[in-house]
Amino acid sequence: MTKTQLVGKLVEETGLSRKQTEEVLTTLVDTIRKAVKKGDTVKIPDLGGWRLRSMKARMGRNPQTGEAIKIPARKKVGFTVAKSFKQAVLGGKK
Numbered sequence: 001m002t003k004t005q006l007v008g009k010l011v012e013e014t015g016l017s018r019k020q021t022e023e024v025l026t027t028l029v030d031t032i033r034k035a036v037k038k039g040d041t042v043k044i045p046d047l048g049g050w051r052l053r054s055m056k057a058r059m060g061r062n063p064q065t066g067e068a069i070k071i072p073a074r075k076k077v078g079f080t081v082a083k084s085f086k087q088a089v090l091g092g093k094k
Contacts, residue, residue, distance in 0.1 A: 036077060048081045 001009075003025070010021045032042045036050045043049035057073040 044082075046082055046084050048079055048085060051078050051080075052076075053078045 007018060007021050007025060010016070010025070011018050014021065016024075032050055035042050036052050039052050041049055041051040053076045055074050055076055058071050060069050060071045061067065062069055
């Protein structure tokens with residue numbers, strides 16, 4: 001589903017105008033981005049959560065040459081899917 005399709009579906013479901021819906025979606029994404037960049041965790045119930053993760057420096061290997069290389073420390077954005085979301089999409093355990 002593309003952003004345009006998502007906005008269209010939200011317009012149908014909420015009755016808001018297309019412009020209002022796009023503004024809300026854009027503001028939501030910007031707010032999440034800014035909060036995670038500051039180091040805050042953002043959780044949306046029944047969807048999941050975003051957080052900034054610090055990865056330590058480590059040794060790796062160049063897959064073409066097999067040469068050992070040092071991978072520097074860095075930050076990554078992590079997303080964890082909510083348990084209720086997983087169960088709704090994949091079904092419960094049998």
